[in-house]
Amino acid sequence: MYTVTQLAKRANISRTTLLYYEKEGLLTPALRADNGYRYYGEAEDKKLAAIVSYRAYGLSVASIATLLNEENALEQPQLLKEHFNQLEQEVAKLRQQQRAIVILLKAPDLLENEMVNKQRWVEIMIEAGFDEAAMVRWHQTFEKLEPEEHQKFLESLSIDAEEIKRIRTL
Numbered sequence: 001m002y003t004v005t006q007l008a009k010r011a012n013i014s015r016t017t018l019l020y021y022e023k024e025g026l027l028t029p030a031l032r033a034d035n036g037y038r039y040y041g042e043a044e045d046k047k048l049a050a051i052v053s054y055r056a057y058g059l060s061v062a063s064i065a066t067l068l069n070e071e072n073a074l075e076q077p078q079l080l081k082e083h084f085n086q087l088e089q090e091v092a093k094l095r096q097q098q099r100a101i102v103i104l105l106k107a108p109d110l111l112e113n114e115m116v117n118k119q120r121w122v123e124i125m126i127e128a129g130f131d132e133a134a135m136v137r138w139h140q141t142f143e144k145l146e147p148e149e150h151q152k153f154l155e156s157l158s159i160d161a162e163e164i165k166r167i168r169t170l
Contacts, residue, residue: 001031001039011048018048024061026051026068059083093137099128118157136170143168 002010008018021027022038027048029038040048047068054064066072066079103124116124125135142150147168154164 001041002045004038004040007040007045007048010045011052013048013052021048021051021061024065026061026065057083058087093134096129096134097138100124100130103127116157118159121157139167139170143170 004018005015008015011018018027022029027040027044030041030044031039033039050068051064054067055061059067063079063083067076122135125138130138139150142153150168151164154167159167
């Protein structure tokens with residue numbers, strides 16, 4: 001039998017994380033002593049290893065609960081396929097961003113000499129595989145993460161103030 005701390009160390013997670021998994025119903029102790037101490041056996045150790053693996057794959061706690069629930073056996077493959085497709089979309093988005101950066105790296109003088117205007121930037125994005133919706137998401141993400149830098153970037157493309165305002169509120 002393992003204590004909370006011992007089991008957490010075995011799984012290479014914090015004690016707090018293990019208790020969170022218990023609170024969320026993913027893991028329950030095999031035994032709870034009169035003094036309130038929780039004890040876990042080999043079955044819980046294996047279950048925790050599965051939980052930690054699923055988290056490493058990027059699955060949410062709710063998804064893990066579904067995967068661990070044997071009554072949902074029919075939903076499990078579908079849930080994993082959906083997560084796989086979500087990861088594929090994220091990878092595709094990152095690849096688009098990589099292609100845009102590669103294009104800029106091949107012609108760094110474009111940025112340094114302020115030769116990139118709105119039209120050229122759109123051409124670069126299209127060349128990198130972005131469609132209109134992807135460009136909108138790109139601007140939304142830029143605005144969310146770095147609003148001041150987004151403003152400066154749009155100004156560097158010689159875009160007028162009214163259009164910058166429109167783009168920043170997409």
